[in-house]
Amino acid sequence: MEIISVKTNRKVELLDITSEVQKKVPSNKSGICILYVPHTTAGIIVNEGADPSVQEDILNVFATFVPEKFSYKHLEGNSPGHVKSSLTGPSITLIVEKGKLVLGTWQRIFFAEYDGPRNRKVYFKFIEGE
């Protein structure tokens, strides 16, 4: 298992970590890799990276149905982050072919920060397989 360190800059943010993930992939090997976020107010999202407006639209819509103001019982003020984290999930599995992440043309891997800014970690695990 390897660790990718991520430093987020805002309360809520999508941070492109594609190249950091690619660097962890063993060269010339094929299989899968698992990205795992050990936090409860963050996650991983794979989506379009070309137009930053897409990232804004995703986060803005999330904020409409997971509102900041609600009859939350958890008193730390970060319940919206816990809810968003439950929806997008803590992990993602990607395919690796000959040392390269298999992504679609427009896909980038984003660390999803829902309660930042913070220093965060993403665990990386490669499993070899033809």
Next chain:
Amino acid sequence: MEIISVKTNRKVELLDITSEVQKKVPSNKSGICILYVPHTTAGIIVNEGADPSVQEDILNVFATFVPEKFSYKHLEGNSPGHVKSSLTGPSITLIVEKGKLVLGTWQRIFFAEYDGPRNRKVYFKFIEGE
């Protein structure tokens, strides 16, 4: 890695690809398989296939909290598709036992189209394991 081609017929649609996925599973082998969608306005959903009303209900509720009309900044008109794709995710991992996908009685695998109709792809990767 193998590729499943999918042709969607509507703007938003769940398309049952269970039998296409099963065909890619190596006979008599056990392990896991990863389905990966290389698109940013589509995804994979596993849910009930017996009553088509369930698929309609899922997509109709999605459309209420990811609205068509909103202050979207991305100008291609497909932001709702990007948001839905972020929520349901690009990949799913299934268990395989002796050449068969392990699914619940009512479960079917659906390609989730959020910005069709289009020609789409699903990547399939099998990892052997006792």
Next chain:
Amino acid sequence: MEIISVKTNRKVELLDITSEVQKKVPSNKSGICILYVPHTTAGIIVNEGADPSVQEDILNVFATFVPEKFSYKHLEGNSPGHVKSSLTGPSITLIVEKGKLVLGTWQRIFFAEYDGPRNRKVYFKFIEGE
């Protein structure tokens, strides 16, 4: 593949199954494990377990954007469960190091019941990998 049996107690509930999952992990081995829910109105959520209010907040917000009352076409009355199950997904992949699940400090694994109370199952599959 191994099976974890879960007995839920309420209509909608998050049930901590972390220790049951840990018991299935082979001692001293490293790799990944897949948890797979073979049901269409349930799922797996990984989130904070220290304060039970977090679990309530998650389920209460889900209930606002996946309403009980809606023009559902499926006549069994459990469409909200199908929608929530589609959102949180049927499976999760966790990393295992030397016989231990790799979880964040605050993370617990929850069986998400969206149409209980029922007797449920979670399938567990371990894949070894350095």
